[in-house]
Amino acid sequence: MMWLVNIALRRPLSVAVMALLMLVLGVLSFAYMNTDIFPAIDLPVVMMVWNYPGLSPYDMERRMVTISERQPAAMGRRPAQRDGQSGSGGSLRQPVVAPGHR
Secondary structure (H helix, E strand, O other): OHHHHHHHHHOHHHHHHHHHHHHHHHHHHHHOOOOOOOOOOOOOEOOEEEEOOOOOHHHHHHHHHHHHHHHHHHOOOOOOEEEEEEEOOEEEEEEEOOOOOO
């Protein structure tokens, strides 16, 4: 690493030109860089959370989750996919709705 310091001390003008060149190239690359990295996605997301302390995961699944998953189907709006998990005293569900389906 000392060799880099020696070059910078012997040729300060060359080092300044290299630093200026890196700065100009950095600004140019930033100016021409694509700004849209991720596409625009319009997916409706719904999270359903139940908290029922003391209820076992089996009972949570039978009493709360199954009933709430039947309700959208009864209204004619069936989710494309259901994802979630039940634990002791709580449950988290995320029905994934198909694009364009409101």
